[in-house]
Amino acid sequence: MAKPRxxxxxxxxEDYPEWxxxxxxxxxxxxxxxxxxxxxxxxxxYGIWENIRDVLDGMxxxxxxxxxxxxxxxxxxxLQREAEHIDGFxxxxxxxxxSRLEADENGVLQPAGELEEPLIVRPTSExxxxxxxxxxxxxxxxxxxxxxxxxxxxxxxxxxxxFLRTAEFLWQEGHTVxxxxxxxxxxxxxxxxxxxxxxxxxxxxxxxQGEKTEAERFPGAESTLCIEAMMQDRKALQAGTSHFLxxxxxxxxxxxxxxIEGKEEFGWTTSWxxxxxxxxxxxxxxxxxxxxxxxxxxxxxxIVLLPVTPKEDTRELVLEACKSLEEKxxxxxxxxxxxxxxxxxxxxxxGEKYWQWVKKGIPLTVExxxxxxxxxxxxxxxxxxxxxxxxxxLDQFVEQVPQILExxxxxxxQRALDFREKHSRVINDKNEFYEFFTPTPNQKAxxxxxxAYVHWDRDPKWEEQIKNDLKVTIRCIPExxxxxxxxxxxxxxxxxxxxxxxxx
Numbered sequence: 001m002a003k004p005r006x007x008x009x010x011x012x013x014e015d016y017p018e019w020x021x022x023x024x025x026x027x028x029x030x031x032x033x034x035x036x037x038x039x040x041x042x043x044x045x046y047g048i049w050e051n052i053r054d055v056l057d058g059m060x061x062x063x064x065x066x067x068x069x070x071x072x073x074x075x076x077x078x079l080q081r082e083a084e085h086i087d088g089f090x091x092x093x094x095x096x097x098x099s100r101l102e103a104d105e106n107g108v109l110q111p112a113g114e115l116e117e118p119l120i121v122r123p124t125s126e127x128x129x130x131x132x133x134x135x136x137x138x139x140x141x142x143x144x145x146x147x148x149x150x151x152x153x154x155x156x157x158x159x160x161x162x163f164l165r166t167a168e169f170l171w172q173e174g175h176t177v178x179x180x181x182x183x184x185x186x187x188x189x190x191x192x193x194x195x196x197x198x199x200x201x202x203x204x205x206x207x208x209q210g211e212k213t214e215a216e217r218f219p220g221a222e223s224t225l226c227i228e229a230m231m232q233d234r235k236a237l238q239a240g241t242s243h244f245l246x247x248x249x250x251x252x253x254x255x256x257x258x259x260i261e262g263k264e265e266f267g268w269t270t271s272w273x274x275x276x277x278x279x280x281x282x283x284x285x286x287x288x289x290x291x292x293x294x295x296x297x298x299x300x301x302x303i304v305l306l307p308v309t310p311k312e313d314t315r316e317l318v319l320e321a322c323k324s325l326e327e328k329x330x331x332x333x334x335x336x337x338x339x340x341x342x343x344x345x346x347x348x349x350x351g352e353k354y355w356q357w358v359k360k361g362i363p364l365t366v367e368x369x370x371x372x373x374x375x376x377x378x379x380x381x382x383x384x385x386x387x388x389x390x391x392x393x394l395d396q397f398v399e400q401v402p403q404i405l406e407x408x409x410x411x412x413x414q415r416a417l418d419f420r421e422k423h424s425r426v427i428n429d430k431n432e433f434y435e436f437f438t439p440t441p442n443q444k445a446x447x448x449x450x451x452a453y454v455h456w457d458r459d460p461k462w463e464e465q466i467k468n469d470l471k472v473t474i475r476c477i478p479e480x481x482x483x484x485x486x487x488x489x490x491x492x493x494x495x496x497x498x499x500x501x502x503x504x
Contacts, residue, residue, distance in 0.1 A: 007290040007359065016233045016446040021162065023283055026359040027292035030162050037160040037167030041276070044360055045163075047300025048279055049170060053150060055202055055298075056172065056274070059194050065146040065174060070129050072151075073119040078127040081252040085126065088219025092155040094121040094167075121154040126220070126245070126271055129175045130253030137177055137257050137267055144187070145177040153275075163280035164237075164504055171275035177255055177267040181246070184268035188244040191272040192225040195240035203278065204295040204413035205229050205285045206420055207239055208451075208499060210476030215463055218271075222246035228475045228499065230420040231284035234450040236475045236501040239281050242272035280504075285416050292361030293383050295412050296405040297335045301342040303401070304362050308350055308369030319345060321373055325366070325398070334402045358387060363408050365389070366397075384408045384415075423450030426497075430488045437470045437502065451475075451501050455494035457487035465489070466500065475499045 008026060012019045024030055029045030032038075041049065057067070073096060079086040096119040098111035122128065129147070137145060150172050157165045174191060178184040192209060199205045207227035217224045221243040228236045249255070250266040259265045286293040296302050305322045309315040322343050329341045344353060350367070357365055358381075367379040367389075378397050381389035382404070427433045439448040449472075456462060456474070466472045466489075481496035 007355065008288075011289045012232060013447065017161075019289070020280075020284060023287050023292050023359075024162050027361060029279070029283075029292070032160075032162070035167070037157050039160075039162050039166050039168075041170075044300060045279060048282070048294065048298055049276055051298040051300065052198075052202075052278055053172070056194075056198055057148075057150070059198060060148050060172075060174065063146075063190060063194065064144075065148045065176075067149060068147050069149050069151065070125050070132065072122055074122050074125070074128045076118045076120055078131060079120055082127060082220050082249060085220035085249075089123045089155070092123055092157070094154045094156050095119070096121065122151075123153055123155045124271075124273075125149070125151075125153075125173055126175070126249050127253065130249045130255060130269070133175070133177055133267070133269075134254040134256070137255055139258050140179050140260050142257060143177055143179045143267070144183060146174075146187075147176065148172055148174040161280075163276055163283070166276075169276050171273050173271060173273040176270045177250070178270070179257070179259070179265075179268070181268050184246075184270050185244050187270045188223070188225055188242045188272070191270070192227065192240070192242040195242070195272075195274060196227050199227055199229065199239055199278075199281075200413065202295065202297045203282050203285070204297075204409055204416060205239065205281055206413065206417040208476060208478055210478040210481070210499065212241075212476060213458075213460070213463060213474050213498075215460055216474065218243045220245065220248050222248070226476050228501075229281055229285060230416075230423065230451060230501075231281070231504070232287075232419065233284070233447045234423045234501075236451070236499075236503040237277070237281045237284070238475070238503065239278060240272075240274040243270060245269040245271060286412050287361065288386065290387060291359030293412065294361035294363065296363040296409050299361070299363050300340065301362060302334065302340045302405060303329055303342070303364040303366060304357050305341065305343045306350065306353055306357070306365060306367045307343070307345050308367055308372075311370065314370040314373075317373060318368055318370060322368055325368070325378075325394070328398050329401060332398075332402055334405050339401065339405070354381075358383065363405060364401075382408060384411045420451065424453065425450065426453045428455070428485075428488060433466075433488055433500075434470065437472050449502055451499050453478075453497045454500055455485040455487050455496070456498050457490050457492040457494050459487075459490060459492075462487070462489040470502070472500050472502055475501050475503060 008022050030039045030041045099113035101109040102112040104110050154168050157167045160166050196207050199207045207229045212224040223244045225242045227240045229239050247266040255267040307318045307322045309318050326341050326343050329339050332339045365381040376394045377391050378394050380392050437449045439445050477498050485494045487494045
């Protein structure tokens with residue numbers, strides 16, 4: 001079967017941003033809607049999100065967190081209490097000012113019923129959750145309070161891109177209250193490590209863990225920890241954040257408790273979250289010019305069976321063989337659950353059907369035809385191997401399926417890790433730094449640079465300068481970054497290296 005010419009057009013090298021959009025389209029993951037910046041997540045894309053959600057939800061519950069749900073609307077006065085917080089989100093807020101519509105004299109619907117106080121469609125929930133936590137926390141016996149919610153949020157994005165930046169997106173946000181700063185800091189670190197484990201073990205996406213600089217910190221936080229991944233255009237993607245909020249929100253919202261010695265104290269709070277942006281990161285970490293590649297652990301379907309029925313007199317035999325194989329595969333376990341199998345017996349040409357699944361990123365395709373029945377074989381395609389397929393003995397295939405899926409998962413992770421290491425550089429010179437982030441005449445503007453590990457003296461003016469000059473930001477101060485050196489910008493002492501990159 002011949003490979004379609006330019007399965008995804010343009011290719012990554014030709015036009016990376018457009019390639020990304022075409023991968024999303026070809027995989028039928030999501031599409032734009034009449035509301036600018038908003039997307040509909042279609043069944044294949046939502047299936048990936050469901051798997052992300054379910055695994056993370058289990059990880060949260062295993063660490064003692066419980067789910068709740070909080071209002072979509074936040075009174076403007078609540079955000080006003082925490083000045084730094086509202087300043088950080090003010091330009092992204094969607095505001096509800098009226099409660100109903102009425103027809104005017106021309107029959108045109110107009111907003112009516114002006115609200116006494118405008119309501120903000122939640123960009124994040126610290127202030128409204130803080131209001132409720134102030135009711136729930138009275139004593140040290142009520143702590144720690146460990147709550148998570150799965151919800152949607154709205155941030156009025158002016159430059160939307162499916163999964164990466166949309167006006168409305170799905171996410172989870174954890175919010176906790178602790179009796180001491182030490183406990184809250186430990187919670188912040190624990191949840192970051194939870195995100196890192198999920199990203200690497202389930203999405204096969206290598207991440208760096210570290211702390212954000214003050215300029216990149218979450219509004220109102222004392223410190224922000226993050227995981228950062230490298231995409232195939234060598235830009236960084238912030239894939240998750242965990243914030244130590246100190247007592248800032250407790251004081252603003254009145255979260256107080258009576259301590260063990262009878263003294264009234266303010267709680268120490270955290271918040272942390274990941275979103276459907278993880279799907280965008282997965283796409284850009286693994287996909288190729290044939291389309292999407294989905295790591296087996298989060299794939300909605302891990303194996304698709306494709307009956308090959310060129311003759312009517314053998315059709316029923318082939319379909320029965322596929323049904324039998326489907327049941328055998330579903331009885332097997334991979335990554336803690338039954339293998340997810342789909343049988344595609346649509347009336348389509350074999351080549352067309354096969355390439356639809358390749359573009360959707362299915363980990364394994366299995367084709368069975370009359371000749372395969374005679375020889376007790378199947379024709380197997382591994383998505384991590386591009387469009388290569390090979391014949392296998394049926395019984396051996398069934399026996400090896402869990403290991404094959406595990407091997408695909410590991411291969412994708414190692415491939416992404418090798419790519420990141422190849423495009424990461426320790427830089428000790430300012431000129432070399434500027435060259436690293438400036439495309440040469442032979443490079444596409446979208447694909448160059450990578451992760452630069454450099455010494456910085458912590459003076460924010462250099463942070464602002466490289467952002468203006470190169471659109472480069474400090475992605476994080478990595479864990480264990482304590483190698484004393486010399487700042488490449490000022491020549492002053494540096495307490496350790498930071499990771500700089502262009503980013504999404």
